[in-house]
Every structure is written in structure tokens, then in C-alpha cells.
Amino acid sequence: MARYQTVLLDADMTLFDFRRSEREALRNTLQSFGLPWDEQVLRDYAKINSALWDAFARGEIDQDFLSAERFAALMRAHGGHADPWKVNHSYELALGETAYLLPGAEDFCRTLSGLGLTLAIATNGLPAAQRGRYARTGLDRYIPHLFISMELGAQKPRPAFFDRICEALGIRDRSQAVMVGDGLGTDILGGNRAGMDTIWYNPDRLPLTGPARPTYTAGSYGEILDLLSRPSPQACPTPPKNVSDL
Ligand SMILES: [Mg+2]
Secondary structure, rough: EEEEOEEEEOOOOOEEEEHHHHHHHHHHHHHHOOOHHHHHHHHHHHHHHHHHHHHHHHHHHOOOHHHHHHHHHHHHHHHOOHHHHHHHHHHHHHHOOOOOOOOOOOHHHHHOOOOOOEEEEEEEEOOOOOOHHHHHHHHHHHEEEEEEHHHHHHOOOOHHHHHHHHHHHHHOHHEEEEEEEEOOOHHHHHHHOOOOEEEEEOOOOOOOOOOOOOOOOEEEHHHHHHHOOOOOOOOOOOOEEEEOOO
16 A cells, blocks of 8 residues: 555646746737846746745734736836836736646656555645646646645645645545645645645755754655555565665
């Protein structure tokens, strides 16, 4: 019997190539408003957006502020005059029209679906964009459940996000579930707080920073599949903490 019966998968940069979608949607949006666009603008947007999402996760700002401020701050840094609300609205529409999987993600999901486990995507994000990508990339053929923070009324890393998913899937024993994702401050910290094991998907081999403590770290989809195919702790009482140590 496999160690875990339920696998919760993050979406962006775990399965979806969000950076490619973000880049394409940003370029199209900024160009359509006549705003500056180059590699430096993209890098600065990523920094601004990431800092605002961190502030949002800490409960310091709300989603409305985040949505407008990321473009207001970008225009303060690089110039240009446009209504940040309108820019954000166009950007979100453009983002919803893009759908790219990371290399190997489809094969990974197909193989995972053959393991006989309960599979769900558990993502922070906008319902229209995430549902659109889920269907257009064909992941709905392999992963039957999709949970989106804005529909649940709580986002990762808040325990309420995981509580609502466990309730919907009928999970009573959380030691049977695992959260898989690339986000230390969202997927891993959220899993820690929810009392669930975690697999940190870290293909770039980034250093571990912050308070999150992954149960396992995996550098590839193959390593995640190895972990999920492993027998339960009764058969393997002291699993190594990192598949690279195997
Ligand atoms: Mg992610």
C-alpha cells in the first residue's frame, strides 16, 4: 500500500509554466496600453508582484490593493500613464487566455493517475484563469479535482484552505495526504500548518529559506513519483528526508 492516498498538487510552476504565461500576458498588456516593455520591466514586475503576494499572504493587504498596486508601482518605476485597474483587468484576461504546461508535466500527471491515488490540484489564483488552463491543458483528464483559493474563501498557506479541501475530499487522517508544490511560503508552509506531509518540488535546487520545513525535497517529476510509489511507513519505518540521498 502506498504511503499516501491523497495527493494535492500546486498548479503554477509545479504543473503550469506560469512564467511563460505571465511574460506573454504582460508583454501584450503593456504594449496595448503604450507602456514601457523590456526585460528589466519584466524583472521589476516579478519583484513587485512577489512582494505584494507575500504581503497578501501575511494578511497586510487585500486582493484589490494587490491587483492595482502592482501596475501602479511598475509605472512609478518605469513611467507611463494608465489606469492601473484597467491595466490589471486586461492583464488578467490575457493571462486567462494562455495555457502552457511545464516540460514533462503531462507525462507526470498521466503516470500519477495510474497509481490509484486521489488527485487534486490545490491552487491560489483566479478561478477563470485557473479553470481555463486546467481544461485547455487537458489536465482534467488525469486530475479529477480542482480547488481554487478564491472559491474556497482562503488561500495557501492558511490552514482554512486545507481544511476545506480535506472536508470536500472526506480526508479524516491527514497523515494519508501530501501537498506537492514549488512554493515554500505557500505549499510547504501551508502543509506544515495544516498537519500534512509535503514534497517541495525544487527543480532549480534553490536553498531552503524561511520557516517552511518540507518533509521531502524532489528535484524532478521522477523523484516525486518515486516518493509517491513508496510503501507505507509500516514497511519503511525511517524514510530518508531527501530522495537525492537514496
Ligand atoms: Mg507554485
